[in-house]
Structure formats: structure tokens, C-alpha cells
Amino acid sequence: MSTSLVLTVLLAYFLLLILVGFVTTRKVNSEMFFTANRNSPWYLVAFGMIGTTLSGVTFISIPGEVGNTHWTYLTLVFGNCVGYIVIALVLLPLFYRQNLVSIYSWLGTRFGEKARLTGSFFFILSQLVGASFRLFLVVGVLQLAFFDAIGVPFWLTVFITIVFVWIYTVRGGIKTIVWTDTLQTVFILISVGLTIVVVNKALDFNFFSAIAAIKESPLSRVFDFDWRSGQNTVKQFLAGVAITVCLNGLDQNMMQKNLTCRSLRDCKTNMFSFSFLFLVTNVLFLMLGALLYIYAEREGVVLPGKSDDVFPFLSLNYFGATAGLFFLLGITAAAYSSVDSSLTALTTSFCIDFLKIDPGNKEEKKKRIGVHIMFSLLMIFVVVLFRELNNSSVISSLFKAVGYTYGPLLGLFTFGLTTKYQVREKYLPWVCLLSPVVSYVVNCYSEQLLFGYKFGFEILLLNGFLCYLGLLFIRAKRHKLVPVNTLKV
Numbered sequence: 001m002s003t004s005l006v007l008t009v010l011l012a013y014f015l016l017l018i019l020v021g022f023v024t025t026r027k028v029n030s031e032m033f034f035t036a037n038r039n040s041p042w043y044l045v046a047f048g049m050i051g052t053t054l055s056g057v058t059f060i061s062i063p064g065e066v067g068n069t070h071w072t073y074l075t076l077v078f079g080n081c082v083g084y085i086v087i088a089l090v091l092l093p094l095f096y097r098q099n100l101v102s103i104y105s106w107l108g109t110r111f112g113e114k115a116r117l118t119g120s121f122f123f124i125l126s127q128l129v130g131a132s133f134r135l136f137l138v139v140g141v142l143q144l145a146f147f148d149a150i151g152v153p154f155w156l157t158v159f160i161t162i163v164f165v166w167i168y169t170v171r172g173g174i175k176t177i178v179w180t181d182t183l184q185t186v187f188i189l190i191s192v193g194l195t196i197v198v199v200n201k202a203l204d205f206n207f208f209s210a211i212a213a214i215k216e217s218p219l220s221r222v223f224d225f226d227w228r229s230g231q232n233t234v235k236q237f238l239a240g241v242a243i244t245v246c247l248n249g250l251d252q253n254m255m256q257k258n259l260t261c262r263s264l265r266d267c268k269t270n271m272f273s274f275s276f277l278f279l280v281t282n283v284l285f286l287m288l289g290a291l292l293y294i295y296a297e298r299e300g301v302v303l304p305g306k307s308d309d310v311f312p313f314l315s316l317n318y319f320g321a322t323a324g325l326f327f328l329l330g331i332t333a334a335a336y337s338s339v340d341s342s343l344t345a346l347t348t349s350f351c352i353d354f355l356k357i358d359p360g361n362k363e364e365k366k367k368r369i370g371v372h373i374m375f376s377l378l379m380i381f382v383v384v385l386f387r388e389l390n391n392s393s394v395i396s397s398l399f400k401a402v403g404y405t406y407g408p409l410l411g412l413f414t415f416g417l418t419t420k421y422q423v424r425e426k427y428l429p430w431v432c433l434l435s436p437v438v439s440y441v442v443n444c445y446s447e448q449l450l451f452g453y454k455f456g457f458e459i460l461l462l463n464g465f466l467c468y469l470g471l472l473f474i475r476a477k478r479h480k481l482v483p484v485n486t487l488k489v
Helices: 003-023 032-038 042-053 056-069 073-097 105-110 113-145 154-169 174-203 207-216 233-249 252-258 264-299 307-317 320-354 362-389 392-403 406-418 425-444 459-473
Strands: none
Touching: 003 154, 003 174, 003 320, 032 174, 032 320, 042 174, 042 252, 042 264, 042 320, 056 073, 056 264, 056 307, 056 320, 073 233, 073 252, 073 264, 073 406, 105 113, 105 320, 105 406, 113 154, 113 252, 113 320, 113 362, 113 406, 113 425, 154 174, 154 320, 154 362, 174 207, 174 252, 174 264, 174 320, 207 264, 233 252, 233 406, 233 459, 252 264, 252 320, 264 307, 307 320, 320 362, 406 425, 406 459, 425 459
8 A cells, every 4th residue: 555645544534534624613613612502413423422432442343343242233223322312302302402511510519519510520531541542552553564664753743643633623623523423424434334345245146145154153152141251241231321321421521512512302312313323333333243253264364462453453464455544544534533532621620610611701811722722732642641551451451441431420420310319518529539440449349259250341330339328328417409490591
């Protein structure tokens, strides 16, 4: 694959994103960055959220993981879809009717200012490290596939790409993200679809014979009823519901897009439509994964030891220049649809929750731009730091540990919605800090303590439950429900 061709295509891609950013912000105002003036078409939001949900990590991980756990991931996806229905019916009405910019403002009204800042802090921590981790893995692929060949050092690759993201998000924020995510989702789906076509052609399959081959393969196993397995069907399904509610419904990154729709009805339509598109897209990724392993077996290809390397390895070495080029475009789109929305959500949460910026105040624009620059630099620093650590197990463990921060958010919102209790606020941050720590320890020793039981994604449920119990323990003697309709943004 010609390096000049790859460079031309990637530059054209980024210039296209910058052009979209310019076109969508011709009539920009201060509030547009945070809310898109609540005027986004629901169908664009629904389609674009596919790209945000499928980060660069999942783009390469889902097909590769088929070789390890077959199609058992699909039961997690079923749980995800139920979680989206919960978001549409419970959380969207709560947040939309309160005209929220940051969803953690609700915690402030329900429990007090410390709850608001605690929720926002956990989101910022998890989002900053999580987005940086995903960017680190994808830039690593691009570095090996292309940038090393032209002598561009890793830190410069990271810096340039974050600068591109900053350029097309700094003015329009979430308004621009809605449109760029749609564009990036198109590239992701083209990449996956084209690879499926290429593999089918190499195997002399048509669509129906490909489905038959996958069905006959042991890789298509969906259900696992071993209660000790991390892929147990019931555990996967319940974890899928919890993960979706936390990582989407209680996450500023994802909810900020939903809240830009024109009405609550549009918000719900967007979420229902997205859940269907999400299911279809994941089935495509699982189909691709099965076909990759079938191809490797028939052609006698020795695959890399790491499952995450299977899709990149075959695309860049066996499927021709066109498929390889679109793989790079697909993984780039998946990475940046996640990074750009994360950067915007981080800026929003810090500005609204910590600096208490009025979204409609033009005088505070400089503060918002300063925060946007700060998080851009922090993301560059964290990605380069990961590179300097040069220890994939340490970095992966850090990423997993940060994922525990969503447990307190689950506990906080669940407690606030299902009880009338107030809490002794000075103890609330400590409860939120202890619940993920205890969950992590339990997860490490679960097989010894629980007769061989091994936690999977459902550790998030335990995390949230422990936080809920902690809040119940520190409840105030006199309790009352704080009316959520008194919230002021």
C-alpha cells in the first residue's frame, strides 16, 4: 500500500471533518457548543451514535474476540438493547424535561453540591483515561501501519490528530459532533461491509452460503449456561443492561447528544432507532469475526497470538490495498468519533459543573475555549504517558480500573430515583470512593471466596449495589424528596 496514497486519503478525511465543522457553525452562538440549540434531527443523532459507541478498540476487538468466546458477546448486546429502552423510558424524560446541559446537575438538586461534583469528577476521570486509552491503541495501529514508514514519531502523531479534533470541535461542539459522527459511522460501516464482501469472495461465498458456513461453525455459539463462566448468558444479559444504563444513560458523553433532539418524543424515537441499529451493527461485526477465522483456517494462515490483532493483520496483509485502506479509514473513524465527542463532553461537564458557566453567556466563551484546550493537552499527555509506560498489561489494568468509576454513578442515580432519602452529604464522596475499591477486591478474589464464581461485566452491578447500600447507611434521619422540577441549569 503506497504511503503517499494513505497520507492523501487520511488528510482528505480530516479536511472533510474540518469542512463539516465549518459548515455546521456558520451561525454559531454560545449555547450551540453545549446543546446544539436543541435542534438536532433524531435520525442523525441515532445513526451517528453508532460511531461513538463503536470506539476504535471495539472496532478491532469484536471480530477478534469471536475466536475466544464465539458469539456469546451477542447476549451482552441483547442486554444493551434493553438498557437503551430503560434510558428512553426513565432517564430521557427526567433529563430532557429539566432542560439539563450537564446531567450531573440533577445530582446537585437531589443530594447537594458535593453529589454534583462527585458525579462529574467520576465521569471526567473515566472519560479522560478511557478516551486516551482508546486513542492510544488506535494510534498505535496507525503508527505501525503507516506513520513509522514516513518517520513521524508517536508523540507528533498524537499531537497532530488531537489538533485536528480540536479544530473542528472548538466552535460548534456538540452541534458539529452530531454531523461528524454521522459521517464517521458511514466510514465504519463501509469498512466492515467491504471486508465481508472481500472475505466472501475469497471463500467463494455468497451472502446465504456465508450465513450457512457461520451457522455450521462452532464459532456461532451464542449461549453459555455455565454459572462460573465470565460469558454466562444470564450474567452477560444483566451486565449488558447495567453497562448501557451507566455508560450511556449516566454518561455525559452519550446523553449530551440525545438531549440535542428537538423534543422528548424525538429523543425517545432516536433511542429506540439507535438500539435497533446497534444490534444490526454488532451482528455484522460478529459475522465478520467468524468469517475471518473461517478464512484463516481454510487458507492455512497463522494468526497473531492476540485476538485484537486478527482483523488488522488480515486486512493489511491479505485482503488487498482497497480493503486495507478502508480498514485504516474505518478504525480512524471509530477512534475519532469517540475522541471528539469525549473531548466535547469533558469540556461541557467541567464548564457547567465546576466553573458553573452559563451556556448562553457570550462573555464566558474564553473560559470554555480554555477548558477545551486544557483537556486536549491532558489527552495528549495521557496517551504519550501510556506509550512511555511501555507495559500493555499495566495500561489495560488501568483502563479496567477506571471503568469501576461508573458504579458510583449507578448507585447515586438509582438511590436518588428509588428513594425519598436525603444523605449526610459530607460522607457521600467517601461512599462513592469505597464502592469501586471493594468491588475491585471482590473481583480479584471471587473464585476463592465464591466457590469458583468468576465475575464478568456484571461486576458493575455489584459496584452500584455497594454504593446504594453505602448511601442507605449514611441517609439523613429526616428524609424528603427534593422536587426535581425545581432544577435550574
